[in-house]
Amino acid sequence: MNNIEYLKAQRSEPWREELRKSMKNKERADIPRVKMPELDPDFRSHNYEEVNLGLSLEQALTEAKRCLDCPDPQCITGCPVEINIPKFIKNIERNNVLEAAKTLKETSALPAVCGRVCPQEKQCESRCIYLKMKKEAVAIGYLERFASDFERESGSISVPELAESNGMKIAVVGSGPAGLSFAGDMVKLGYDVTVYEALHEIGGVLKYGIPEFRLPNDIVDVEIDILQKMGVKFITNCIVGKTISYDDLHEEGYKGIFIASGAGLPNFMNIPGENLSGVLSSNEYLTRVNLMAANKEESDTPVFFGKKVAVIGGGNTAMDSVRTARRLGAEKAMIVYRRSEEEMPARVEEVKHAKEEGVIFLNLHNPIKYIGDEKGRVRQMVLQKMELGEPDASGRRKPIEIPGAIETLDVDMVVVAIGVSPNPLIPSAFEGLNVSKWGTIIVNQNTLQTDLPDVFAGGDIVRGGATVILAMGDGRKAAAAMHEQLSVNSHQ
Ligand code: FAD
Numbered sequence: 001m002n003n004i005e006y007l008k009a010q011r012s013e014p015w016r017e018e019l020r021k022s023m024k025n026k027e028r029a030d031i032p033r034v035k036m037p038e039l040d041p042d043f044r045s046h047n048y049e050e051v052n053l054g055l056s057l058e059q060a061l062t063e064a065k066r067c068l069d070c071p072d073p074q075c076i077t078g079c080p081v082e083i084n085i086p087k088f089i090k091n092i093e094r095n096n097v098l099e100a101a102k103t104l105k106e107t108s109a110l111p112a113v114c115g116r117v118c119p120q121e122k123q124c125e126s127r128c129i130y131l132k133m134k135k136e137a138v139a140i141g142y143l144e145r146f147a148s149d150f151e152r153e154s155g156s157i158s159v160p161e162l163a164e165s166n167g168m169k170i171a172v173v174g175s176g177p178a179g180l181s182f183a184g185d186m187v188k189l190g191y192d193v194t195v196y197e198a199l200h201e202i203g204g205v206l207k208y209g210i211p212e213f214r215l216p217n218d219i220v221d222v223e224i225d226i227l228q229k230m231g232v233k234f235i236t237n238c239i240v241g242k243t244i245s246y247d248d249l250h251e252e253g254y255k256g257i258f259i260a261s262g263a264g265l266p267n268f269m270n271i272p273g274e275n276l277s278g279v280l281s282s283n284e285y286l287t288r289v290n291l292m293a294a295n296k297e298e299s300d301t302p303v304f305f306g307k308k309v310a311v312i313g314g315g316n317t318a319m320d321s322v323r324t325a326r327r328l329g330a331e332k333a334m335i336v337y338r339r340s341e342e343e344m345p346a347r348v349e350e351v352k353h354a355k356e357e358g359v360i361f362l363n364l365h366n367p368i369k370y371i372g373d374e375k376g377r378v379r380q381m382v383l384q385k386m387e388l389g390e391p392d393a394s395g396r397r398k399p400i401e402i403p404g405a406i407e408t409l410d411v412d413m414v415v416v417a418i419g420v421s422p423n424p425l426i427p428s429a430f431e432g433l434n435v436s437k438w439g440t441i442i443v444n445q446n447t448l449q450t451d452l453p454d455v456f457a458g459g460d461i462v463r464g465g466a467t468v469i470l471a472m473g474d475g476r477k478a479a480a481a482m483h484e485q486l487s488v489n490s491h492q
């Protein structure tokens, strides 16, 4: 049965038909979209508690009724891991939330994570039929989070079924969303999967980048725990390319390798004063706070608690950094972004939350210089004011300098969050692996296979800085392709 036939068969199950008949589409469409309950901005901007509180059962049951269980559900095509969205939502509607959670796990290794950080408005929700009806999309992401949280809180966490072991060993480099998603699919197919992680914690950016107030580490750990129960092995503090080599992996008997080492190399602007004390990358700032507890007083290597903090950039990383600075006591926490809010790559929700928490937005401003004091500590930033011109290669309107429009502001800390590049270690350690001029690994777009036949790659190491769900989609795609290759080889 192909995927379309499978979805049709699922949709024609008697309980789904009954549910569709139980309410007219017009009545369903008249229900307003649910609002996510949130912590009060004044309270939350001084602590690390999760901002979004999740839906109540009553709210979820009502929101689930809005879904029309479309015959050709486009929402699924908007989801890179192809969650059977109508099936999980209709399971919530009939109040079988544990079954909804099971449906999510059929294709996603990290539903509680995605329900929190996935840009659903650009993915599945952007394809919901309601948008064509000029109504708000079904809150698919909120419902995904609800079903996963409900299962976790119920204590009866299901573990997906596994195929019989085929004895073949597979190595994964990196434990971010790409690596975890790949590992989940391969272990389900019967492979013996080991994930190598350079850091002491498993989860990649989910742990060291995205802060607790958006994605608590405990939530990530529960999903990692399920993978461990499925048989995935994790080896931490092991840098592939340094601690062990490509040849070592072959000697260990691995038949396939998936590289999911992410893009963790911070970019800087190379402007005067960027090497002053107090100017740091968002990677360093967030990793030290999220992973090394450098915000705690007892820390041996505490971060500086800036009072006038400028964060340069307009993406999720910039929002996370500025909201972290606010929580660490910044009285003036500023976003400095060279385009306008419309062009910001950050999720709309993050921008809204940052504003509510008192973050100041200096849009159409670009830093050109930092000025330090006699001790080499940053004290001021010089900003060039910008205006928008014609769209550039990215499709966004190009920022252009307004001649003579210069402003100088006092700062005591600057966090640079203008993007990341792939770490060059793996490409240099795997002889024969080809990389683009940006340092990303070159792959066959259909299979994600690299120029080395047993090596596949996906996530940020291939895309540059992208999103959790695109990385996870790559993990699934590479698992399917590697499985096909190994199955063919084993029958020859
Ligand atoms: P990563 O998550 O970077 O994981 C790579 C892992 O590989 C790391 O753990 C690294 O230590 C390990 N590694 C690297 N080299 C080696 C080696 N040689 N040997 C062993 N291990 C190695 N996306 C969203 O969708 N929504 C968001 O809200 C969002 N917010 C973000 C906030 C921040 C602060 C950041 C930095 C990113 C955010 N993103 C968000 C982007 C998203 O997190 C990434 O696109 C995604 O994590 C990429 O997944 P990955 O598995 O490719 O890499």
Ligand code: SF4
Residues within 6 Å of the ligand: 066, 067, 068, 069, 070, 073, 074, 075, 076, 085, 086, 127, 128, 129, 130, 138, 140
């Ligand atoms: Fe439900 Fe919207 Fe998907 Fe249709 S497109 S199945 S209404 S979520």
